[in-house]
Amino acid sequence: MRLAEAAADLGGGRSTIYQRFVTLMEAGWVEQIEDGRFRLTMRLMKIAGAALSQGGLGDRTLPILRELVAETHETASLAVVQNGAAVIIQRVQAEGILQARARIGAAMSLKDSASGRILVAFADPEEIGRMAKSGAELSEDEVLRETRRTGVAIAAEHVVVNAIAAPVFDHGQRCVAALSLVGPKGRLNVEKVKAPLIAAAGRLSIMLGGKAWSGGAVAQSTGTES
Numbered sequence: 001m002r003l004a005e006a007a008a009d010l011g012g013g014r015s016t017i018y019q020r021f022v023t024l025m026e027a028g029w030v031e032q033i034e035d036g037r038f039r040l041t042m043r044l045m046k047i048a049g050a051a052l053s054q055g056g057l058g059d060r061t062l063p064i065l066r067e068l069v070a071e072t073h074e075t076a077s078l079a080v081v082q083n084g085a086a087v088i089i090q091r092v093q094a095e096g097i098l099q100a101r102a103r104i105g106a107a108m109s110l111k112d113s114a115s116g117r118i119l120v121a122f123a124d125p126e127e128i129g130r131m132a133k134s135g136a137e138l139s140e141d142e143v144l145r146e147t148r149r150t151g152v153a154i155a156a157e158h159v160v161v162n163a164i165a166a167p168v169f170d171h172g173q174r175c176v177a178a179l180s181l182v183g184p185k186g187r188l189n190v191e192k193v194k195a196p197l198i199a200a201a202g203r204l205s206i207m208l209g210g211k212a213w214s215g216g217a218v219a220q221s222t223g224t225e226s
Contacts, residue, residue: 001038001039002037003021028043061207062092065078067200072094072193073094075092076092077091077179078204081119081123081127081131085116085136086108088103091104110136113165115153115165116178117154117155117165118153118165120139120144122169152164152198153166153178154190161184162182162186162190163182164194164197165197166179166200168204168210169212170208170209170210177204181193
């Protein structure tokens with residue numbers, strides 16, 4: 001932003017705000033570009049990386065997963081793409097006799113799992129291309145289009161358990177994870193848990209500096225079919 005904009009937002013005099021900018025520039029947090037505007041430097045990326053390494057994505061999201069499980073009484077998981085699969089990085093188990101068990105670190109199909117379908121549907125075209133080149137099987141374009149349209153994905157019919165997943169976005173509005181609910185078939189009602197799942201995924205996105213899914217523009221498929 002320009003100096004006048006910063007002064008107006010902060011309610012201070014231009015000279016005072018400029019001195020603050022100078023201090024931030026000397027410390028390496030802000031830089032001034034050719035048109036006179038001020039912007040943040042890439043130094044913030046180092047801090048963000050350090051924060052994630054000290055308290056990983058899984059650890060930071062645990063409270064939201066617990067709230068989702070308490071509301072739906074189904075098991076919640078958070079998964080990311082690793083080595084051509086959707087890999088669970090955090091999980092909160094629901095109580096009860098009938099449970100869907102999968103440990104942290106377990107890998108799921110990108111083609112058939114609800115989380116895998118979300119991670120592919122909301123990936124950018126380059127990432128989808130890398131997935132395909134790695135030999136990973138991906139869902140049909142029709143499935144991916146429906147996932148982008150509705151903001152949720154359902155596991156394939158032949159999967160042993162029932163599952164529904166929603167996308168989690170970072171500050172660049174990139175889908176970095178899939179939040180899912182999973183339970184025994186015949187008990188997990190995907191329509192009943194859809195709203196709280198989408199709301200929880202939205203809170204995770206906001207926590208990561210992104211925006212909750214709202215049916216807006218998303219990455220398009222490369223046209224690769226399994």
